[in-house]
Structures are given as C-alpha cells and as structure tokens.
Amino acid sequence: MLSGLYQAIFVTPWAWWAGGLAIGLLVPSLYYYQNVALGVSTGYGNLLKLLWRGKKPLKWLEKDSFKDPWGWRVFFIAGMIIGAFLSARLSGRPLLTGEMGVLTSSTSWPAFFYGLILFTGGTLLGLGARIAGGCTSGHSIHGLATLQLSSLVVTIGFIVMGALSTYLVRFLLLGGVTP
C-alpha cells in the first residue's frame, strides 16, 4: 500500500490531471501565501543583472523589479531546478544525460549543432517573453486563469508559431519523425 503510493508520487510519471491540479493550485497559493503572481521569465532578467559585467549598466535592469537582483525570482528559479533534480533522483534517472528526445534520438549531428538550435530557440524565448510581457506560466497559466485579454492574444501567438516551428523542425530537420 505505502510502496504503491510512493511509486505513484515519486516514480511513475503523473497523469495529466495530477500535473494540472498541482500547477493550477500554484496560482492562488502564490497569491495567498506570498502575494506574488506565478511567473518565471522575469527571473531571467535577475540572472542577466547578476551576470552583467559591462561598464555601463543596462537601463532596463535599473527598474524597481530588479532593485534587488537577488530577489525572490532567483530563489523561485533555484527551487525549480532543485525540485526537478529531486524528481529525477527519486525516480531513478541518470544524473546527467545528453538526450533531448527525438531531436537527438533520430539524428547523429555534432553536439555543436544541437547547441546552436537550442541556443537560437532559447534566445527567441527570452526575447519573445519580454516583448510579450510573460511566458507560459505568467501568461498562459496565470494570465488565462485570471481571464486577461493580453494573455489570450499572447497564448494564441505561442500556439500558432510553436506549431509552425515544430512542423518545420519535424519535416526539415528530423525527416517527419513521430515519437
């Protein structure tokens, strides 16, 4: 009985409804306990400020939200990495892996090429999230849960261009593979 419960929580991947329930509860809980809105992408601004070594400060990083570069967002981000680390350790995954799903399993390119694709994708994610004013958690979960029009518009952009770019990756780079 207990080992069955342990398996269900820590070993077997969660069903969609369990993940949706846990993530959805974060929206009101973060407001109630911490009075903050769920969101991740602004935290990359904190990381940028912590890493920035230029002579001139970046004007955008001088605004109030980044006054303390070691703000709560850095702790939230660090927690997310720790949480996923615990999940991987408890379910018995390898400590480090070079896999990235069908991207790596259906091709055998040099690591540099995978890195280039992912870095390009990451750059567009960082830039797009700032122009849109949020990412999947801030807009698509928190913003839609609070019925905000801007979040609906942004999320439509996410889905349409996400589907289009995945289509291009699938047929131009991966030969139409289905996982």
Next chain:
Amino acid sequence: MNQKIGLLFFGIFFGFALSRVGAGEYDLIYGMFTGTNLKLAWVMITAIAIGHIGMRWLSATGNITKGGTSLKVSLKALKKTSLLGGAIFGIGWGLSGACPGTVLAQLGEGKVLGLFTAVGMIFGTFIYALLVEKYPDLSD
C-alpha cells in the same frame, strides 16, 4: 528573507510537478505541437481551470492574503506588440522544445543540452534590454 525561503519551496514544488508530469521531455512538447500527444495541453488546460477556480475562491473570501494585506492580481496590459512577442516566443518554444519554466526542469533532470536553451534565454533577455532602449514601445 522569509519570502525568499517561501518562494524557494514553492519553486521546488513547481519544478517537481513539472518534472513528474513530463514537462521537461522534449518529446511531449514536440507531441503537443504536432498533435500526436496532447498530454501537456491537457495539463495546461487543467491548470488554467484549477487556477481560475482558486482565484474565484480567494475573491469570494475577500481577496485577503495570509499576511492580511489585500490581494492584487497582476494585470498584464494588451500592447500592440503582444502578438509579436507571443509569435517570437512560439518559434523559440518549437525550436528548443522548452519554455522558461520547463528548461529549469530539464536542468534539474540532468539534461545537459538544456544549458544551451537556458543560456540562450539570458542572451535573449539581454537583446531585449538593448532593444527596449531604442524602442520604448516594446516595454514590458
């Protein structure tokens, strides 16, 4: 400091949930966008519904936080560039098979290639910081 410790634990919960449901898997993002596996779409729809119900409940009980202050929902204004930002982000999502939250789950799971995505996100934020000085319309 208390708030930071609290948010560290909320982050641990979020990262754990993302990883347990498979949001750190490239193939599940790929499956969602190709329509071959909609698990993560259902996760998001459920999360939105649960989040909405929770916010309704908070509002019905007077929108008071545990600390006794009044709760203010963070409002995100619709801008001329909202759709543009969403579209740029969408291309990045499809290319990398991750978003700003799930790449952190990938890192925790030991997926070393996720480092390229994460460093790219910091770089993209830097590009934004440069652009917004020239084009204040892009302001978030």
